[in-house]
Amino acid sequence: MTRTILFQIHWFLGITAGLVLAVMGVTGGLMSFEPEILAAINPGIVTVAPRGAPPLPAPALIDRARAQLPPGRIVRVIVSRDPTRATAISYTPEGSKEPQRRYLDPATGRLLAPARGSGVFAVVEDLHRWLALPGHGNGWGRQVTGFACLSLLYFALSGLYLRWPRRPLDWRSWLVIDGRMTGRNFYRALHAVVGGWVLVFYLVSAGTGLWWSYGWYRDGVQHLLAIESPRHDSPGKPGKADRDETPVDWARAWTGFTTATGGRAYDSVTASARDGTAVQFRAKLPNARHDRVSDELSIDSRTGAVLSKARYADRPIGADIVTSVYEIHRGAYFGIIGRVGIMLASLAMPLFTVTGVLLYLGRRRRKAALAQVMADAPATGGAANATTLVAYASQTGAAERIARLTARALPDAAALPLAALDAGTLARARCLFVVASTYGEGEPPDAARAFARRMAQAPDDLSHLRYAVLALGDSEYADFCAFGHRVDRWLHAGGATRLYDPVEMDGEDADAQRQWQQQLAGLGARTDQPDWAPAPMTAWRLVERRLLNPGSQGDGAWHVALAPTDPAVLDWQAGDIVEILPEQDPARVDAFLARVGRASDDALRATLMTCILPTEADGASALDALKPLPHREYSIASIASAGQVELIVRQCRAADGFAGLGSGWLTQGAPLDGVVRARIRRNPAFHAPADPATPLILIGNGTGLAGLMAHLRARAAVGGAHGPATLFFGERHPAQDDFLSVERAALAADGVLTRTIPAWSRLGHGPRYVQDAVAGQADLVREAVAAGAAILVCGSVTGMAPGVHAALAAILGDAVLETMLANGRYRRDIY
Numbered sequence: 147m148t149r150t151i152l153f154q155i156h157w158f159l160g161i162t163a164g165l166v167l168a169v170m171g172v173t174g175g176l177m178s179f180e181p182e183i184l185a186a187i188n189p190g191i192v193t194v195a196p197r198g199a200p201p202l203p204a205p206a207l208i209d210r211a212r213a214q215l216p217p218g219r220i221v222r223v224i225v226s227r228d229p230t231r232a233t234a235i236s237y238t239p240e241g242s243k244e245p246q247r248r249y250l251d252p253a254t255g256r257l258l259a260p261a262r263g264s265g266v267f268a269v270v271e272d273l274h275r276w277l278a279l280p281g282h283g284n285g286w287g288r289q290v291t292g293f294a295c296l297s298l299l300y301f302a303l304s305g306l307y308l309r310w311p312r313r314p315l316d317w318r319s320w321l322v323i324d325g326r327m328t329g330r331n332f333y334r335a336l337h338a339v340v341g342g343w344v345l346v347f348y349l350v351s352a353g354t355g356l357w358w359s360y361g362w363y364r365d366g367v368q369h370l371l372a373i374e375s376p377r378h379d380s381p382g383k384p385g386k387a388d389r390d391e392t393p394v395d396w397a398r399a400w401t402g403f404t405t406a407t408g409g410r411a412y413d414s415v416t417a418s419a420r421d422g423t424a425v426q427f428r429a430k431l432p433n434a435r436h437d438r439v440s441d442e443l444s445i446d447s448r449t450g451a452v453l454s455k456a457r458y459a460d461r462p463i464g465a466d467i468v469t470s471v472y473e474i475h476r477g478a479y480f481g482i483i484g485r486v487g488i489m490l491a492s493l494a495m496p497l498f499t500v501t502g503v504l505l506y507l508g509r510r511r512r513k514a515a516l517a518q519v520m521a522d523a524p525a526t527g528g529a530a531n532a533t534t535l536v537a538y539a540s541q542t543g544a545a546e547r548i549a550r551l552t553a554r555a556l557p558d559a560a561a562l563p564l565a566a567l568d569a570g571t572l573a574r575a576r577c578l579f580v581v582a583s584t585y586g587e588g589e590p591p592d593a594a595r596a597f598a599r600r601m602a603q604a605p606d607d608l609s610h611l612r613y614a615v616l617a618l619g620d621s622e623y624a625d626f627c628a629f630g631h632r633v634d635r636w637l638h639a640g641g642a643t644r645l646y647d648p649v650e651m652d653g654e655d656a657d658a659q660r661q662w663q664q665q666l667a668g669l670g671a672r673t674d675q676p677d678w679a680p681a682p683m684t685a686w687r688l689v690e691r692r693l694l695n696p697g698s699q700g701d702g703a704w705h706v707a708l709a710p711t712d713p714a715v716l717d718w719q720a721g722d723i724v725e726i727l728p729e730q731d732p733a734r735v736d737a738f739l740a741r742v743g744r745a746s747d748d749a750l751r752a753t754l755m756t757c758i759l760p761t762e763a764d765g766a767s768a769l770d771a772l773k774p775l776p777h778r779e780y781s782i783a784s785i786a787s788a789g790q791v792e793l794i795v796r797q798c799r800a801a802d803g804f805a806g807l808g809s810g811w812l813t814q815g816a817p818l819d820g821v822v823r824a825r826i827r828r829n830p831a832f833h834a835p836a837d838p839a840t841p842l843i844l845i846g847n848g849t850g851l852a853g854l855m856a857h858l859r860a861r862a863a864v865g866g867a868h869g870p871a872t873l874f875f876g877e878r879h880p881a882q883d884d885f886l887s888v889e890r891a892a893l894a895a896d897g898v899l900t901r902t903i904p905a906w907s908r909l910g911h912g913p914r915y916v917q918d919a920v921a922g923q924a925d926l927v928r929e930a931v932a933a934g935a936a937i938l939v940c941g942s943v944t945g946m947a948p949g950v951h952a953a954l955a956a957i958l959g960d961a962v963l964e965t966m967l968a969n970g971r972y973r974r975d976i977y
């Protein structure tokens with residue numbers, strides 16, 4: 147909660163004060179080295195060639211200045227011991243209120259040409275202090291910059307809190323930007339890491355910047371530092387008193403100063419006419435770190451008497467801080483490193499404004515996508531009575547969006563935040579889907595932190611619960627999808643049954659989104675929804691279609707081959723998936739048209755072939771907002787070098803009695819040699835270990851043989867030495883359903899397939915299902931795993947996958963299986 151509030155204020159202030167701070171930062175950065183810049187661009191004016199002759203005494207220089215300047219009043223004089231520094235004279239011409247600065251040759255008193263750039267710096271300073279708005283220091287510009295200063299303090303402190311790393315002693319997390327990061331992650335890393343670098347500088351400049359904005363702040367600081375006399379010290383420019391018209395006797399004042407300081411040599415002396423006839427002298431000590439390492443005297447110019455005298459050596463630390471606020475503000479108090487640091491930090495200010503805005507826009511986009519889903523969605527039922535729950539842990543809305551789409555796809559499901567998933571709700575639920583993103587360094591989103599703390603305890607008995615997790619994350623972070631995996635392990639530890647291995651979604655990975663959608667379809671979710679993430683499909687040609695199990699007691703299983711029209715797409719690995727965009731069965735479309743009384747509407751018929759057919763509940767207007775058909779996906783049985791995608795497709799029946807959308811299209815609807823729209827989806831979760839020496843245990847039933855065949859074919863194609871491979875395969879009857887037996891025999895003869903252990907459910911003897919075959923080979927499985935085998939499972943999610951999992955857990959132990967799952971040695975492609 148605290149984090150959420152701090153964050154909301156952080157971004158709200160960011161979009162309001164960010165621009166002002168960017169202006170203040172750049173102008174402040176330019177001002178940091180103003181004297182050096184002016185000197186560099188004004189040779190012969192701000193700096194002069196040394197002449198060998200000693201400089202004229204200050205009163206003589208002032209007299210010469212008066213003689214050469216137009217009528218006006220001299221308000222400040224700066225003389226330097228350095229013979230190459232010109233004497234600076236600030237004077238207010240008659241009829242004007244703005245002092246101007248001119249320079250004199252210190253050896254001759256000759257008035258030099260006006261310095262270039264000082265006008266620009268005057269504007270820069272006005273921008274920095276009050277955004278150059280009307281009213282100068284007394285207008286509302288000052289209020290705006292004061293507010294921006296306060297905001298900067300807030301940004302620095304709240305930013306530190308929000309980005310506090312899990313391993314605070316790890317200096318890399320503070321200082322290093324991971325160069326591999328891209329897009330939003332890169333902006334975020336810049337924002338957070340550079341923010342860490344400049345944090346101290348911002349605290350210093352904002353903390354001192356407030357000095358000129360708020361009287362209460364000055365009083366408070368002085369009170370804290372036990373300074374009695376308030377001094378409203380304005381940086382650099384002559385104050386209001388400087389404009390007092392009383393004549394000043396500079397010669398007498400300077401004599402008083404020289405007498406009072408015993409003729410001591412100073413680096414430079416700044417004399418300002420203040421408070422009527424008093425002249426304030428600031429004499430910078432030799433080799434001083436900054437301008438305020440100085441003795442300060444006030445001299446009555448009428449008598450030369452000392453009105454006040456403060457030696458630097460006697461100045462207490464509190465008074466030193468108050469006197470040096472400006473020097474602290476610009477970093478000079480800390481020497482050249484402080485000055486350079488403040489300058490760079492100030493110039494970096496726009497970076498935070500820009501990256502902050504980019505991150506804000508990204509979040510808005512996600513929130514808008516969520517709002518769209520909320521607007522489209524018929525409200526799902528309340529969580530109180532639903533037995534299927536979809537819990538989300540989301541920071542910027544991506545996980546929540548998918549959770550709501552998930553709840554909408556499933557019958558009688560309700561979406562709820564993970565935080566609402568208390569023990570009672572978990573006890574009532576029968577099926578749980580968790581969509582969880584990861585934040586910080588492998589941490590939960592803010593709203594799920596309390597739940598994450600509860601996860602420190604083992605859950606109550608969850609053996610009644612079936613679940614699946616979609617973990618959102620970003621692979622540019624070291625702890626990729628860590629929180630989703632943590633939830634998965636916690637539910638599993640409570641005895642809940644995993645329906646699918648956690649799906650990892652990298653950023654906005656459309657593939658993972660569709661994989662999740664497809665898995666839900668396998669669990670009875672609505673399949674008439676358009677894809678949650680659109681996929682660009684390319685044209686493939688249907689080049690082969692052959693029934694693999696004529697005479698089978700089950701539905702027909704077909705060998706289907708698709709060749710791409712663009713060979714560039716021939717690029718996949720064993721374990722990958724093909725997504726195809728089906729078209730409607732014309733008979734189904736005709737039945738629909740007849741039902742809605744539009745049987746002769748050929749244009750509508752053509753359109754409907756690629757669209758979801760509205761139901762009666764959708765109403766007549768649904769025909770005006772038709773949605774495209776969703777894709778269907780299949781495990782690829784072939785390898786890319788074969789030049790075609792080969793599939794094993796079971797022709798199934800939809801609830802309306804027509805052939806299933808995808809299987810019907812591939813096995814009967816699409817014309818042979820006709821075009822099928824399709825695309826490859828990488829499925830790293832079912833890739834084999836990279837080392838071909840790894841022994842493989844391949845387990846599958848029915849069309850699941852396709853995904854397993856790809857791995858065997860990949861090994862055969864590579865040739866050379868490879869580890870043994872054992873295949874457990876379950877089907878109905880060997881007489882009709884022993885798919886691809888000829889090819890498997892060839893693979894066995896080549897030594898690629900070491901052993902096949904079948905399970906025939908209608909044979910009447912031997913193991914009935916593939917899980918029974920696995921259970922019957924406990925020693926083989928145990929020894930293979932001990933020898934480093936990886937287990938790959940492909941086939942139906944209901945029955946086969948949980949049965950095989952239970953058999954493996956019984957043989958290997960749950961902990962071993964969990965470890966294999968985590969390190970990629972137990973992988974499944976189940977549907």
Ligand SMILES: Cc1cc2nc3c(=O)[nH]c(=O)nc-3n(C[C@H](O)[C@H](O)[C@H](O)COP(=O)(O)O)c2cc1C
Nearest residue numbers: 540541542543544545583584586588619620626627
């Ligand atoms: C500050 C921040 C830290 C993140 N840290 C991680 C991380 O450690 N691991 C990870 O996999 N993803 C990380 N991510 C990526 C998010 O999990 C990802 O963007 C996700 O899609 C956000 O989903 P949401 O909108 O539901 O919160 C991080 C994102 C942000 C903004």
